[in-house]
Amino acid sequence: MTTPQKGTLYLVPTPLDFGCDTSAPIADVLPQATLRVASGLTHWITENAKSTRAFLKRVNEVAPLALALQEMQITELPREVHKKGDHQGEFDAKPLLALALKGHDIGLVSEAGMPAVADPGSSVVLAAHQLGIRVVPLVGPVSLLLALASSGLNGQNFAFVGYLPQDSAARLQRLRELETLAMKTGQTQLFIETPYRNKALWEALLKGLQSNTRLARASGLTLPTMDVKCFSVKDWRQQPSGISDAPTVFAIGK
Amino acid sequence: MTTPQKGTLYLVPTPLDFGCDTSAPIADVLPQATLRVASGLTHWITENAKSTRAFLKRVNEVAPLALALQEMQITELPREVHKKGDHQGEFDAKPLLALALKGHDIGLVSEAGMPAVADPGSSVVLAAHQLGIRVVPLVGPVSLLLALASSGLNGQNFAFVGYLPQDSAARLQRLRELETLAMKTGQTQLFIETPYRNKALWEALLKGLQSNTRLARASGLTLPTMDVKCFSVKDWRQQPSGISDAPTVFAIGK
Numbered sequence: 001m002t003t004p005q006k007g008t009l010y011l012v013p014t015p016l017d018f019g020c021d022t023s024a025p026i027a028d029v030l031p032q033a034t035l036r037v038a039s040g041l042t043h044w045i046t047e048n049a050k051s052t053r054a055f056l057k058r059v060n061e062v063a064p065l066a067l068a069l070q071e072m073q074i075t076e077l078p079r080e081v082h083k084k085g086d087h088q089g090e091f092d093a094k095p096l097l098a099l100a101l102k103g104h105d106i107g108l109v110s111e112a113g114m115p116a117v118a119d120p121g122s123s124v125v126l127a128a129h130q131l132g133i134r135v136v137p138l139v140g141p142v143s144l145l146l147a148l149a150s151s152g153l154n155g156q157n158f159a160f161v162g163y164l165p166q167d168s169a170a171r172l173q174r175l176r177e178l179e180t181l182a183m184k185t186g187q188t189q190l191f192i193e194t195p196y197r198n199k200a201l202w203e204a205l206l207k208g209l210q211s212n213t214r215l216a217r218a219s220g221l222t223l224p225t226m227d228v229k230c231f232s233v234k235d236w237r238q239q240p241s242g243i244s245d246a247p248t249v250f251a252i253g254k
Numbered sequence: 255m256t257t258p259q260k261g262t263l264y265l266v267p268t269p270l271d272f273g274c275d276t277s278a279p280i281a282d283v284l285p286q287a288t289l290r291v292a293s294g295l296t297h298w299i300t301e302n303a304k305s306t307r308a309f310l311k312r313v314n315e316v317a318p319l320a321l322a323l324q325e326m327q328i329t330e331l332p333r334e335v336h337k338k339g340d341h342q343g344e345f346d347a348k349p350l351l352a353l354a355l356k357g358h359d360i361g362l363v364s365e366a367g368m369p370a371v372a373d374p375g376s377s378v379v380l381a382a383h384q385l386g387i388r389v390v391p392l393v394g395p396v397s398l399l400l401a402l403a404s405s406g407l408n409g410q411n412f413a414f415v416g417y418l419p420q421d422s423a424a425r426l427q428r429l430r431e432l433e434t435l436a437m438k439t440g441q442t443q444l445f446i447e448t449p450y451r452n453k454a455l456w457e458a459l460l461k462g463l464q465s466n467t468r469l470a471r472a473s474g475l476t477l478p479t480m481d482v483k484c485f486s487v488k489d490w491r492q493q494p495s496g497i498s499d500a501p502t503v504f505a506i507g508k
Binding site: 150 | 265282284285287370375377399405408416468483
């Protein structure tokens with residue numbers, strides 16, 4: 001008996017529109033190799049099965065799927081991973097990769113952008129390495145990096161720190177901590193917020209940061225509504241600056 | 255007299271092969287919108303004019319250029335920006351954008367990947383914001399994020415810190431500092447090295463890090479030689495693990 005060759009775990013990026021504005025062709029943000037590989041996969045691990053099926057329907061329009069949607073195996077990551085993050089609990093993702101050990105390729109996807117970056121999935125990738133399963137990341141949109149590049153802030157030293165605390169005193173303390181770090185080391189600090197809280201965060205930023213700190217925000221990346229701006233806090237304060245409730249990446253730096 | 259409408263500054267990502275292995279079609283890593291915009295631009299700001307011309311020849315094969323190469327305006331960033339980084343000196347990039355103020359769109363590119371991320375260019379982007387010029391980042395490969403996603407390390411809190419010191423004592427000290435930070439905060443630490451020094455860095459990593467620290471390396475991203483692995487330092491030490499002199503991203507984490 002020979003051991004079957006193991007499958008590959010592909011990290012498949014998806015458009016940044018969360019399925020809300022699908023007017024732009026998917027090939028505008030996903031290159032050919034990504035579409036080709038995605039259309040050939042029949043086994044998926046995902047944050048959300050419904051949005052993955054919607055994504056695959058869009059792929060099918062430009063690169064016919066290898067299998068009908070209803071015949072695909074689409075497995076959702078457990079709720080604990082969504083809530084606590086991949087590395088906080090005792091979650092062992094190895095069982096999810098059983099079919100890869102038998103030779104099936106598997107696609108890992110999130111709701112939008114690159115799985116395992118500011119999104120669940122890294123526990124699956126880590127399990128793949130532990131099982132000797134090849135991991136291949138495919139090219140696509142990553143909001144954090146599009147935001148960083150277009151901010152004009154230091155891209156040679158930067159950090160992404162996730163969400164800030166919701167409590168306003170704790171948020172202010174964290175903000176000042178990040179600002180001090182950015183000023184002292186030159187390391188750009190990126191963070192995100194749940195879109196309906198954009199306005200509260202934005203007001204806290206304008207109020208709490210030093211006037212010479214540079215503050216960038218990037219909304220609607222890759223979408224027709226895309227808007228990226230970067231000014232000193234002082235300059236932001238001198239202009240009317242409402243903020244949309246579109247997904248936004250924020251950054252502060254020197 | 256009416257004021258002419260300002261042009262847009264597009265951030266144009268390029269393939270990660272540094273022009274060395276161009277066997278893969280460019281449309282495999284750059285989506286349609288990126289190719290379409292790049293082919294329409296006639297003014298460029300770049301790290302290296304020669305590699306930009308080579309890139310544009312590849313674009314031309316799939317999306318015909320709006321202008322013959324020799325008629326394009328391709329301006330190199332000054333040496334000081336390459337050497338010291340965009341935000342270290344007194345470099346003012348505004349003059350480079352004079353034509354954008356007159357209505358011309360301009361493309362910003364680096365040698366490989368996304369300009370202004372682990373590469374020069376952020377001074378140009380910052381100048382654009384200051385001049386009220388719209389900044390639009392296009393989708394393409396970004397080695398840091400492909401490496402992070404495929405490492406399996408924490409992607410919800412991470413930092414990229416550039417190069418480590420070359421001096422071995424200083425490098426070890428910096429490594430331990432990054433390791434302590436990663437262990438204490440859970441923040442994955444990414445860094446890079448000039449490829450011909452990969453071997454020296456790799457040996458220093460295996461020797462200097464704690465045995466339970468996770469260590470990832472991602473080489474040849476998007477290329478046929480792509481290889482991404484992540485193990486504990488202990489497990490790395492128990493296997494033969496030479497390292498190629500391909501561009502590599504390193505990461506340590508919990």
